[in-house]
Amino acid sequence: MRLGIAADHGGFELKQKLVSDLKQMGYEVVDFGTLDPRSDDDYPDFVAPLARAVSNREVERGIAVCGSGVGACIVANKVAGVRAGLIMDVYSAHQGVEDDDMNLMCLGGRVVGYELARDLVHAFLGANFEGHERFRRRLQKVKQLEEVRK
Numbered sequence: 372m373r374l375g376i377a378a379d380h381g382g383f384e385l386k387q388k389l390v391s392d393l394k395q396m397g398y399e400v401v402d403f404g405t406l407d408p409r410s411d412d413d414y415p416d417f418v419a420p421l422a423r424a425v426s427n428r429e430v431e432r433g434i435a436v437c438g439s440g441v442g443a444c445i446v447a448n449k450v451a452g453v454r455a456g457l458i459m460d461v462y463s464a465h466q467g468v469e470d471d472d473m474n475l476m477c478l479g480g481r482v483v484g485y486e487l488a489r490d491l492v493h494a495f496l497g498a499n500f501e502g503h504e505r506f507r508r509r510l511q512k513v514k515q516l517e518e519v520r521k
């Protein structure tokens with residue numbers, strides 16, 4: 372699986388560890404930065420390119436990390452075709468994919484520890500959309516909201 376990852380300074384340290392883990396696990400990882408964390412860097416500058424890459428399927432799934440994960444999630448969900456969730460527990464990490472076809476996971480680098488983040492990433496990447504009719508119906512309604520926004 373080809374993955375994308377991005378972080379601002381608040382998520383940089385966790386991103387670096389996750390990139391290394393994911394590569395060791397055999398994933399192809401596209402790093403959208405930052406590679407040079409500075410306290411005045413801005414999460415939209417890294418998360419928006421990642422979200423566009425998820426939307427146009429340049430990467431299959433994305434992981435975005437900022438301090439809380441909130442800003443990253445707000446940005447990612449502005450891009451049509453992205454279904455991002457702020458994830459702090461293992462259940463939501465896989466159920467968000469299974470039911471809601473979540474394609475971008477947001478993490479708070481100042482909120483979750485490294486070991487939990489690893490478990491969250493593992494649950495996210497190991498899950499698949501289950502595709503039941505009710506799940507598709509709900510996603511169709513989400514998609515209609517994107518059309519209205521345009």
Ligand code: RB5
Nearest residue numbers: 381437438439440441442
């Ligand atoms: C950056 O200091 C911080 O505000 C940012 O990483 C993030 O937490 C925003 O949601």
